Amino acid sequence: NAGVTQTPKFQVLKTGQSMTLQCAQDMNHNSMYWYRQDPGMGLRLIYYSASEGTTDKGEVPNGYNVSRLNKREFSLRLESAAPSQTSVYFCAAAWGHRDEQYFGPGTRLTVT
């Protein structure tokens, strides 16, 4: 079992470009999450999906969109990247909203 996988591992974008970060889990978990990690800020929730077909905003959703394509996959899209979106992005999955979350290895994104 791979657990939670994320692609790509690294990405450099120019301001205004768009891209989609992919996340997949093979644990049959219901809930999936997207976080960003910035120095001194911890992990902040961008969007989450409590179950297939539902998505909700987290703490810092502006500038992002998500799609829960099926139970396995949860993608994060930046429509028009800004330097403030330079960060490390983590996807996570959990059986339920109140259960421990399993994290992917992260995507390091730089926007110039």
Added chain:
Amino acid sequence: DQQVKQNSPSLSVQEGRISILNCDYTNSMFDYFLWYKKYPAEGPTFLISISSIKDKNEDGRFTVFLNKSAKHLSLHIVPSQPGDSAVYFCAASGLDNQGGKLIFGQGTELSVKP
């Protein structure tokens, strides 16, 4: 406003000694707390959790203590080992927290010196 705070950005401890990592929270509706460990270039991994109905939970070398009246929890690692060197995040969840999502602290970087 930061609902979960880890006020020490870093901590250095000698191998074999006790490491104590602290975490404070402000929301009295939080009822479930977790600690995660993160190595560089990897995702966080779950370490230990505690429900608000308990004041202590132990798992091998790791013990989490919860003081609800002080809204404070701590993670004790005894004895500390060099492999414990990592960033530790505490996280909290509550039923009023928009469906039980996790709120993370800023993290404390632990360095265990041989």
